[in-house]
Amino acid sequence: MQELTHYINGEHVKGQSGRFADVYNPATGEVQAKTPLASVEEMAKAVEIAAAAQPAWAAVNPQRRARVLMKFVTLLNRDMDKLAEALSREHGKTFPDAKGDVQRGLEVVEYCIGAPQMLKGEFTDGAGPGIDIYSMRQALGVSAGITPFNFPAMIPMWMFAPAIACGNAFILKPSERDPSVPLMLAELFEEAGLPKGILQVVNGDKEAVDAILDHPTIQSIGFVGSTPIAEYIYGRGCSNGKRVQCFGGAKNHMIIMPDADMDQAADALIGAGYGAAGERCMAISVAVPVGDETADRLIEKLVPRIEKLKVGPYTAGDDVDYGPVVTAAAKEKILGLVQSGVDQGAELVVDGRGFSLQGYEDGFFVGPHLFDKVTPDMDIYKQEIFGPVLSTVRAQSYEEALKLAMDHEMGNGIAIFTRDGDTARDFASKINVGMIGINVPIPVPLAYHTFGGWKKSAFGDLNQHGPDAFKFYTRTKTVTARWPSGLKDGGEFHFKAMD
DSSP: OEEOOEEETTEEEOOSSSOEEEEEETTTTEEEEEEEOOOHHHHHHHHHHHHHHHHHHHHSOHHHHHHHHHHHHHHHHHTHHHHHHHHHHHHOOOHHHHHHHHHHHHHHHHHHTTHHHHTOOOEEEEEETTEEEEEEEEEOSEEEEEOOSSOTTHHHHHHHHHHHHTTOEEEEEOOTTSOHHHHHHHHHHHHTTOOTTSEEEOOOSHHHHHHHHHOTTEEEEEEESOHHHHHHHHHHHHHTTOEEEEEOOOOEEEEEOTTSOHHHHHHHHHHHHHGGGGOSTTOEEEEEEBSHHHHHHHHHHHHHHHHTOOBOOGGGGGGOSBOOOSOHHHHHHHHHHHHHHHHTTOEEEEOOTTOOOTTOTTSOOOOOEEEESOOTTSHHHHSOOOSSEEEEOOBSSHHHHHHHHHHSSEESEEEEEOSOHHHHHHHHHHOOOSEEEESOSSOOOOTTSOBOOEETTEESSOOBSTHHHHHHTEEEEEEEEEOOOOOEETTEEOOOOOO
């Protein structure tokens, strides 16, 4: 069985703690590798190396740092299929989905090639007699990222690309469920010319996370995962004086107005609700049709589409709509929540509980589910299911639909489908959610805008990627400089009086 490693100081390093986590093939249920779980001492060694390497990297001018990122993009494109195959094998998502995972990370790297422009400061000439004021953005030092299983390529690149472009060293603690791609990314970045020690991958569990949170050298921490862990990391990291941004769970709604194109809305819900087996923070898990007639038409459109969904392993190629969920525990949790929906009175219109795939009976496959007549007091509405389960909550008016979403404790993403511009503008103006789609089911901004939710979906003042990333990974230093003028007389300057 393959034993994975850490990646420290440009080398694959075996774990020293004696503790390991199993890495599964979700399609077969078999353990395919073991990944080491770092001790506090192993994390400290990686941080020490990063801190030693960082000053020289920060001293490289931004344009030359950007050239390394340009080469990294070239290598990502070269190895796209290799990365996607490794990702699919450990995560379970389809090959096209896996390539999309790498591509969305690559786009942030492309944006970060513009670091020389983003890192420019401000300058005021003649703020006073002989006085200039200017600001500069400087690297923090050592930054760290704690990333989730569901996007093992994209989210690490969302973090380490801007951090490194700004002149920081970066410690990545990826999910122990699918750690191979982050290790591959670190290798590629060094092949692109990144100095050893600037990007290091340290695998681990809570012990490694706490070591990051408590290490005095680490200046900033990024996290993506569940809300309870986001709250824990944000609280402990901030109490230790670190700059922290944490992105938690989501319960994304899609409001369907009576005037919406119902075929377009149904197609959007299929992709947004069931794509990637629902294992993404921007998945639509709640459909909110306005009016019973709208709801009936929507359900009528959805059912045949759901029944045609093809579930299978990534090796089946483009013939599969989504693959297995990541672990047996994830499958058990999803099916438990489905059962709670039935027990609490929701109408299970499409029942995927009996799904089994011939030849892959031990895999972590979950059939598609569709609930109707869900109410806000039910667990399937309140909790993030993170599986192929779509809940329909009927609203009798636009105002009721808006209130439903605004009252939920999560505020990551939301969409509305309508042909009415006034309704769409009112919706975008009023809704208390961070990312909004208008006739767009998954409103993930492109790399040059920022990504982030509101309420209990996000903790911290700055979002991921876009301009916010360069603010998060740098500090502003402002200089007030006075250059006296006067005649030299007897070896001394005579200064002009300031107004």
